Ligand SMILES: NC(=O)C1=CN([C@@H]2O[C@H](COP(=O)(O)OP(=O)(O)OC[C@H]3O[C@@H](n4cnc5c(N)ncnc54)[C@H](OP(=O)(O)O)[C@@H]3O)[C@@H](O)[C@H]2O)C=CC1
């Protein structure tokens with residue numbers, strides 16, 4: 001077990017993004033954390049600017065595209081970017097011994113395996129949703145699925161803002177995995193992502209996904225268990241990205257005492 005530092009020095013990747021801004025603000029407001037680095041792609045208009053400029057503050061930390069330079073003073077990198085960006089950062093974190101909180105979604109199985117491999121050397125928390133509410137919802141879904149393994153058709157409906165690039169959301173996929181595990185199915189064999197035209201009747205062993213994209217919806221997820229004569233809907237709605245940022249800081253502080261290993265928010269929140 002590694003020794004926890006008094007003040008956690010945190011670097012943020014995707015510093016000019018929607019989550020980047022939320023994370024920088026959260027770090028600045030947390031007396032136990034210090035903003036130690038800010039990264040973005042070379043083409044980002046933010047490069048060279050003070051990372052807290054958008055808050056009307058000066059932190060002395062400029063947004064950097066040189067990843068090694070951006071990480072030189074940091075204990076932990078919090079990364080909410082794109083899969084290819086996260087994997088490039090992962091390599092350098094492994095080389096420098098910097099811990100990693102991964103919020104990015106949309107990884108392939110091969111990319112997830114790369115992350116698991118790097119976790120042999122550095123400590124990583126990876127979760128498609130860092131909010132406490134979503135992770136508690138996952139526990140509720142586990143319980144509901146175990147109690148209703150048959151007789152209820154399972155559909156997962158998610159809605160996000162117009163800028164989201166991956167579908168279904170990482171959270172919706174995680175919900176599907178948790179439910180499938182709870183009832184002894186493999187999501188890969190039972191997920192239905194599209195319906196169009198003459199689909200035939202619904203196969204009761206499937207888990208269906210529906211995706212909505214529009215406006216500024218932060219993130220809504222509903223799981224429907226539809227039976228004969230009744231249905232249950234379990235819904236979580238995010239109205240602010242601050243919950244993801246707060247969860248990420250809890251994850252970063254959880255990692256402070258870990259040397260290596262791959263963890264998720266169930267570990268961070270003691271929900272396992
Ligand atoms: N786990 C969780 O709780 C949550 C996860 N997410 C996930 O986080 C990710 C980011 O979301 P969001 O902040 O809304 O997205 P944004 O597009 O607003 O921000 C992404 C940031 O990453 C930068 N970026 C893009 N490509 C790369 C790359 N190859 N390498 C490094 N940086 C890159 C972007 O730069 P530029 O704009 O210049 O291209 C931008 O600054 C998504 O995968 C999303 O699903 C989001 C919210 C919560």
Ligand SMILES: O=C(O)C1=N[C@H](C(=O)O)C[C@H](O)C1
Nearest residue numbers: 105128129164169170171219
């Ligand atoms: O892109 C987003 O915005 C979000 N992405 C995550 C996901 O894909 O589940 C988490 C949250 O829903 C917001």
